[in-house]
Amino acid sequence: MRKVTLQDLAEQLGVARSTVSRALRDDLQISAPTRAKVRRLADESGYHPNAAARALTHRSSGVIGLVLPRSARFVFANPYFSDLLDGVASVAEPAGFPLLLSASRRPDYARWLQEARVDGLIALGSSLSNHELEVLERLVKQGSAVALIGAPAHSTSLRVVTCDEHPGIDQACEHLARTGHTRVALVAGPARAPYAQARARAWREALAHHGLTLDKVVHGDDTFEGGAEAARALRDRGDQASAWLFGNDLMAFGALRALDEAEFRAPEDVAIIGFDDVMPAALLGLSTVHQPSHELGAEAMTSVVAQLRGTVHTDGRYVTHFVPRRTSAAFLTSGGVGG
Amino acid sequence: MRKVTLQDLAEQLGVARSTVSRALRDDLQISAPTRAKVRRLADESGYHPNAAARALTHRSSGVIGLVLPRSARFVFANPYFSDLLDGVASVAEPAGFPLLLSASRRPDYARWLQEARVDGLIALGSSLSNHELEVLERLVKQGSAVALIGAPAHSTSLRVVTCDEHPGIDQACEHLARTGHTRVALVAGPARAPYAQARARAWREALAHHGLTLDKVVHGDDTFEGGAEAARALRDRGDQASAWLFGNDLMAFGALRALDEAEFRAPEDVAIIGFDDVMPAALLGLSTVHQPSHELGAEAMTSVVAQLRGTVHTDGRYVTHFVPRRTSAAFLTSGGVGG
DNA sequence: TTGTAAGCGTTATCAA
DNA sequence: TTGATAACGCTTACAA
Numbered sequence: 001m002r003k004v005t006l007q008d009l010a011e012q013l014g015v016a017r018s019t020v021s022r023a024l025r026d027d028l029q030i031s032a033p034t035r036a037k038v039r040r041l042a043d044e045s046g047y048h049p050n051a052a053a054r055a056l057t058h059r060s061s062g063v064i065g066l067v068l069p070r071s072a073r074f075v076f077a078n079p080y081f082s083d084l085l086d087g088v089a090s091v092a093e094p095a096g097f098p099l100l101l102s103a104s105r106r107p108d109y110a111r112w113l114q115e116a117r118v119d120g121l122i123a124l125g126s127s128l129s130n131h132e133l134e135v136l137e138r139l140v141k142q143g144s145a146v147a148l149i150g151a152p153a154h155s156t157s158l159r160v161v162t163c164d165e166h167p168g169i170d171q172a173c174e175h176l177a178r179t180g181h182t183r184v185a186l187v188a189g190p191a192r193a194p195y196a197q198a199r200a201r202a203w204r205e206a207l208a209h210h211g212l213t214l215d216k217v218v219h220g221d222d223t224f225e226g227g228a229e230a231a232r233a234l235r236d237r238g239d240q241a242s243a244w245l246f247g248n249d250l251m252a253f254g255a256l257r258a259l260d261e262a263e264f265r266a267p268e269d270v271a272i273i274g275f276d277d278v279m280p281a282a283l284l285g286l287s288t289v290h291q292p293s294h295e296l297g298a299e300a301m302t303s304v305v306a307q308l309r310g311t312v313h314t315d316g317r318y319v320t321h322f323v324p325r326r327t328s329a330a331f332l333t334s335g336g337v338g339g
Numbered sequence: 340m341r342k343v344t345l346q347d348l349a350e351q352l353g354v355a356r357s358t359v360s361r362a363l364r365d366d367l368q369i370s371a372p373t374r375a376k377v378r379r380l381a382d383e384s385g386y387h388p389n390a391a392a393r394a395l396t397h398r399s400s401g402v403i404g405l406v407l408p409r410s411a412r413f414v415f416a417n418p419y420f421s422d423l424l425d426g427v428a429s430v431a432e433p434a435g436f437p438l439l440l441s442a443s444r445r446p447d448y449a450r451w452l453q454e455a456r457v458d459g460l461i462a463l464g465s466s467l468s469n470h471e472l473e474v475l476e477r478l479v480k481q482g483s484a485v486a487l488i489g490a491p492a493h494s495t496s497l498r499v500v501t502c503d504e505h506p507g508i509d510q511a512c513e514h515l516a517r518t519g520h521t522r523v524a525l526v527a528g529p530a531r532a533p534y535a536q537a538r539a540r541a542w543r544e545a546l547a548h549h550g551l552t553l554d555k556v557v558h559g560d561d562t563f564e565g566g567a568e569a570a571r572a573l574r575d576r577g578d579q580a581s582a583w584l585f586g587n588d589l590m591a592f593g594a595l596r597a598l599d600e601a602e603f604r605a606p607e608d609v610a611i612i613g614f615d616d617v618m619p620a621a622l623l624g625l626s627t628v629h630q631p632s633h634e635l636g637a638e639a640m641t642s643v644v645a646q647l648r649g650t651v652h653t654d655g656r657y658v659t660h661f662v663p664r665r666t667s668a669a670f671l672t673s674g675g676v677g678g
Numbered sequence: 679t680t681g682t683a684a685g686c687g688t689t690a691t692c693a694a
Numbered sequence: 695t696t697g698a699t700a701a702c703g704c705t706t707a708c709a710a
Contacts, residue, residue, distance in 0.1 A: 003455065003481065005687055016697045021689060031695060048453035052394035053687035056702045061391065063439070072428035076421045077618070089411035089442050098456075100402070101438045103428050114387035116342070116703095117437075142342065253622055279416070280619035283592055344703055355681045360705060370679060392703035395686045455687095 004045045013041060024049075055116070064092060064145075064304055065100045065118035069127030072103040077224065078250050079278035080293055084149065087297025088122060095305050110135045113144045120145035120304040122297075125152035125160055126195035133158065145307035147300040153194040159307070159315070161300045165202050168289035168320025172273055173206040175287075175322060176243055179329055181271065183215045185241035187230040187251055191219040196247055199275070203245060215241040220251045227251025228258035235262060242270060243328070249274035249281050249288055256284065256327070272327040285326030292318050343384045352380060363388075394455070403431060403484075403643055404457035407442040408466030414442045416563065417589050418617035419632055423488065426636025427461060434644050449474045452483045459484035459643040461636075464491035464499055465534035472497065484646035486639040492533040498646070498654070500639045504541050507628035507659025511612055512545040514626075514661060515582050518668055520610065522554045524580035526569040526590055530558040535586055538614070542584060554580040559590045566590025567597040574601060582610035582667070588617045588627055595623065595666070611666040624665030631657050 010017045015034070023030045023038035030038075041047075055061045066088055068075045075081045092099050100118055109132050112118045121136070125148035128136075133156045136146050140158065147159045176184065186203055189196030200217065207214050218233060220226035227246060231254065234244060246252040252274030259266060266272040274281055274288035281288050299316050306313035349356045354373070362369045362377035369377075380386075394400045405427055407414045414420045431438050439457055448471050451457045460475070464487035467475075472495045475485050479497065486498045515523065525542055528535030539556065546553050557572060559565035566585060570593065573583060585591040591613030598605060605611040613620055613627035620627045638655050645652035 003453075006689095007687070017687090018689075018691095018698080019696060022696090025689095029695060034695080046453070048450065050395070050687050051451075051454040051456040052391045052400065053702090054689080055391035056389070056395055056687080056704095057689045059702075072425050072432060076425035076428070079418065079421070079618075082415045082418070082421050086411050086415035089415070089440070093411060093441070093443055098451075099440045101428070101440050102432070104432055111387065112390075112437075114342075114385070115390040117390040257622065279418075280622055283596065283619055283623055345705095346703070356704075357682080357706075358680055361680090364705095368679060373679080389703050392686090393705085395688090395703080396705045398686075 003050075004047045005050070006047075009038065009041055009045065009047060012045075013037060059116070060119045061117060062097060063100050063118045064097045064301070065102070065112045065121045067107045067109060067112075067121065067123050068101075068103040069105075069107055069124055070103065071105050074223065075103045078222070078248070079280060080248065080250070080276045080291075083278060083293035084297040087294040087299075088301045089297075090294075091298045091301035091305065095301075097301075097305065110139060113139045113146075119308055120147075122147050122149065122300045122304060124148065125150040125156075125162075126193065128152045130154045140307075145304045147303040147307075149296050149300050150195060151198075159300075159303050161296050161303065161315075161318075163291055163296055163318040163320060165199060165289070165291075165320050166206070168275075168291070168322045169199075169202050170206045170209070171322035172245070172287075172289055173203075173210040173212060175324055175328065176271070176273075177210040177212055179271075181212065181243045183213045183241045184243040184245060185216040185218070185234055186214060186245045187218050187220050187227065187234070187247060187255070189220065189222050189247035199247060220247060222248055222251060224250050224254040224257075227254025229254075231255035231258040232262070235259070235264060243273065244270055245273045245275075247275060249276040249278045249286060252286055252288065252327075253280065253284070256286070266327040267329060271329070277323055281323075282325070287325045287328035288323055289320050290323045291320050342389075343386045344389070345386075348377065348380055348384065348386060351384075352376060398455070399458045400456060401436060402439050402457045403436045403640070404439045404441070404451045404460045406446045406448055406451075406460065406462050407440075408444075408446055408463055409442065410444055411442040413562065417561070417587070418619060419587065419589070419615045419630075422617060422632035423636040426633040426638075427640045428636075429633075430637045430640035430644065434640075436640075436644065449478060452478045452485075458647055459486075461486050461488065461639045461643060463487065464489040464495075464501075465532065467491045469493045479646075484643045486642040486646075488635050488639050489534060490537075498639075498642050500635050500642065500654075500657075502630055502635055502657035502659060504538060504628070504630075504659050505545070507614075507630070507661045508538075508541045509545045509548070510661035511584070511626075511628055512542075512549040512551060514663055514667065515610070515612075516549040516551055518610075520551065520582045522552045522580045523582040523584060524555040524557070524573055525553060525584045526557050526559050526566065526573070526586060526594070528559065528561050528586035538586060559586060561587055561590060563589050563593040563596075566593025568593075570594035570597040571601070574598070574603060580609070582612065584612045584614075586614060588613035588615040588620050588625060591625055591627065591666075592619065592623065595625070605666040606668060610668070616662055620662075621664070626664045626667035627662055628659050629662045630659050 006017050006020050009020045023035045149161050151162050188200040218230050220230045274286050277288045277290035345356050345359050348359045362374045488500050490501050527539040557569050559569045613625050616627045616629035
């Protein structure tokens with residue numbers, strides 16, 4: 001039983017394909033009775049226009065791609081990506097754009113656009129090489145819509161949706177200084193990743209500004225286990241630091257777990273501060289720098305839609321802020337599952 | 340600057356489109372020099388085959404749809420879905436199938452298949468009406484591939500990937516009985532949802548089997564806030580139950596938060612048991628019934644791929660098991676961030 | 679070894 | 695108001 005096509009309807013009704021096509025689009029040029037007839041047969045026979053054929057003639061697929069730069073395992077283990085995805089999807093859905101999703105270690109960012117599989121693309125800026133940026137820029141000139149979440153290592157004319165990490169970091173440092181800390185350690189993201197370097201720099205500056213000493217910097221791989229390892233390493237060297245800062249919440253979670261296994265306590269033995277403020281952070285009482293992940297995702301999608309529709313959209317500006325919770329201040333009232 | 344097509348290459352080389360098409364597919368019929376020539380020009384000119392055109396002639400898109408039955412907000416707030424998605428993506432990616440994603444309150448399950456936008460579909464069985472099942476069954480007969488995660492309310496010939504919830508539930512009840520509990524309360528999922536009813540029934544039976552009394556059943560909406568509300572309600576009525584069971588971890592998290600705000604403690608004041616065993620459960624020390632969400636997602640995708648490729652795949656069988664942690668046993672050694 | 683031509687299912691431009 | 699007809703970009707018999 002083949003799928004029913006426009007042709008089939010036309011033949012059964014003894015009219016031209018174009019008539020059917022128009023009738024189904026409620027073209028006013030088509031007489032009411034004809035439209036009704038066509039519509040009825042279409043419903044009865046379960047006709048549905050073929051997406052590929054449509055895309056071919058329209059030169060657009062109506063799909064937006066979302067490509068994530070790491071394995072599915074890595075990506076979905078981190079609630080940060082869920083939040084981003086949530087933001088993206090919450091705009092894509094009502095706008096009528098399905099999302100094509102890819103999570104791969106070495107993604108070919110441009111391909112879906114080049115194959116006209118998607119009309120627009122959302123990617124994480126931090127993972128894009130200079131060459132990839134250039135290719136995407138060229139595609140945008142040809143009509144594709146692209147938005148990056150997070151700044152890429154090189155400057156670009158692409159729409160970049162970012163969030164100023166300084167306010168939150170500054171507030172965190174102020175908080176530490178105020179609560180008597182003087183020496184801290186930083187568990188940054190991957191040493192060679194520009195975004196991790198930038199964030200580390202922000203910490204350095206803010207720490208200095210508040211008179212805090214950065215005792216030690218180690219690099220984690222942004223995973224739970226990486227955070228646990230870093231924590232063990234810091235603990236084993238009998239660290240002087242009274243507070244540990246983490247490149248993301250996931251590593252901070254790993255650290256909490258490692259501390260727990262070693263009968264170490266936060267904040268009694270060491271203060272712990274994360275970055276992202278994903279949902280479990282609130283549950284665990286993790287002090288962290290809040291990033292508006294949902295909004296970033298939504299903004300990226302909104303921008304892509306605006307680019308495609310040719311409508312104007314004034315870019316939103318986003319900032320981080322520090323959320324003090326249990327792991328950074330013993331004297332704060334919030335408990336284990338505190339807000 | 341229009342996108343370069345097969346036609347363009349053919350003209351520039353003075354050969355036929357078909358020759359180019361074959362050469363690019365390394366067709367052995369084409370002479371080596373011609374193949375090289377074609378390949379070179381294709382690379383230089385940045386040629387990429389148009390996905391829609393390909394789909395049209397191949398009558399297949401090479402895409403698998405994943406449709407989730409609730410809003411993006413709801414879906415991505417629950418780490419359970421991340422785990423599913425992770426499983427699905429981790430099979431889809433290496434198999435070369437991009438995922439088309441939709442999260443909507445009232446999804447039209449069949450449409451993507453009917454439009455030939457996707458070759459296969461993964462959906463949550465629990466959300467499908469009888470009518471929707473029938474439509475999907477018909478589409479499968481016509482060559483579509485479908486796999487459901489979780490059993491639908493009505494029986495179906497579709498491939499259903501499930502997980503036996505009884506073992507874990509039984510183990511949980513045994514654990515409760517052994518640790519001295521006699522009366523428990525259940526915060527089930529939505530009252531009218533068949534899957535929630537089935538799970539409640541499983542609890543009832545296992546509780547009876549272990550001589551435990553089900554004191555009270557309330558229904559939550561499977562959200563964090565819903566769990567918190569349920570917990571407040573149970574607490575306010577001065578409940579007799581010494582243990583509360585939850586339809587999913589997310590509600591249990593909400594309950595923990597609500598308890599915390601009321602200076603109530605788990606497990607000292609009441610034991611808490613969740614369902615799913617999402618990542619934060621381990622971090623929070625939540626006792627829960629483990630569900631192999633990742634594996635369920637992977638199995639569904641594997642099944643879809645097998646259906647499409649026409650290869651055989653013997654369906655995996657999955658079971659739950661109980662994971663005792665801090666919230667159900669004060670005397671267990673695991674701490675706050677315990678395993 | 680390569681070319682011709684038909685077809686995939688729609689849409690859009692002309693005419694009629 | 696409707697009908698031919700030519701795209702859209704690629705694949706695949708069938709010829710040559």
